Amino acid sequence: MHVPLGAYLVISSALFFIGVAGVLTRRNAVVILMCVELMLNAANLALVAFSRRFGAIDQRGSVFVVFVFVIAAAEVAVGLAIVLSAYRNRPTVDVDEVRALKG
Amino acid sequence: MFDLIEPIVFAILAVGIVGAAAAVVLIDRITSAALLMAFTFLCVAGMFLLLGAEAVALFQVLIYVGAITVLILYGVMFTPQRHRAYALFFQKQTPLAGVVVALIALPVLVFSFSFKDAPDLQPRGGDLIPLATSLFGDYAFPFEVASVLLLAAMVGAIVLVRRDEDEELP
Numbered sequence: 001m002h003v004p005l006g007a008y009l010v011i012s013s014a015l016f017f018i019g020v021a022g023v024l025t026r027r028n029a030v031v032i033l034m035c036v037e038l039m040l041n042a043a044n045l046a047l048v049a050f051s052r053r054f055g056a057i058d059q060r061g062s063v064f065v066v067f068v069f070v071i072a073a074a075e076v077a078v079g080l081a082i083v084l085s086a087y088r089n090r091p092t093v094d095v096d097e098v099r100a101l102k103g
Numbered sequence: 104m105f106d107l108i109e110p111i112v113f114a115i116l117a118v119g120i121v122g123a124a125a126a127v128v129l130i131d132r133i134t135s136a137a138l139l140m141a142f143t144f145l146c147v148a149g150m151f152l153l154l155g156a157e158a159v160a161l162f163q164v165l166i167y168v169g170a171i172t173v174l175i176l177y178g179v180m181f182t183p184q185r186h187r188a189y190a191l192f193f194q195k196q197t198p199l200a201g202v203v204v205a206l207i208a209l210p211v212l213v214f215s216f217s218f219k220d221a222p223d224l225q226p227r228g229g230d231l232i233p234l235a236t237s238l239f240g241d242y243a244f245p246f247e248v249a250s251v252l253l254l255a256a257m258v259g260a261i262v263l264v265r266r267d268e269d270e271e272l273p
């Protein structure tokens with residue numbers, strides 16, 4: 001038995017929308033970064049599933065997964081730096097209470 | 104009997120991904136959320152293995168389960184966490200967020216299930232050779248740009264977190 005491509009895409013979109021719900025409802029900046037990482041990972045899963053199973057496309061869809069890895073690493077490093085420097089100015093990581101990003 | 108192995112492993116990984124990701128959103132203890140996020144990444148790496156993309160699964164474990172989880176745990180360590188269990192879901196944004204996400208998610212789930220495999224799909228080997236040939240062939244320039252981006256992000260993160268010397272003076 002063969003797991004169809006659609007099943008992988010359903011898991012990918014479910015993971016993506018769980019991440020969207022987390023970004024929209026959570027107020028802790030670190031948790032919001034975690035949910036953004038979940039969304040990026042859902043995109044990776046869809047890219048790999050298409051590149052391995054969707055015939056006409058060749059296998060090079062996985063290349064973009066490498067670029068997503070790079071962007072995710074840069075994003076989480078800069079995002080945490082912004083959270084930490086905002087926390088130094090005002091001791092909170094609650095995004096409702098951080099209104100001014102200007103140092 | 105061996106035909107059932109792939110669907111069973113897929114089902115276990117799918118339950119792990121959806122359950123752990125939902126727990127990341129729902130749980131109030133932030134350290135548990137970070138570790139559950141690492142578990143989600145590990146299950147996604149298992150899905151990559153199931154799809155036959157070993158190199159991507161290896162990168163996933165190295166970068167996501169290793170590096171990004173450690174970075175997030177550093178962020179958890181350096182910031183104070185208040186318990187806001189009741190504030191978590193009773194905010195003014197929550198009903199709107201639920202409606203919007205449900206309205207978009209249901210058609211997308213139905214649409215994504217409608218994709219079919221290629222009919223003449225041959226069993227393919229690992230993904231390391233096509234990944235490497237295209238990464239260092241057609242995509243060599245974006246690869247170099249990505250390394251510059253990583254360098255810029257690293258320098259930017261250091262500059263943002265660095266304390267100024269005269270900031271401590273009265």
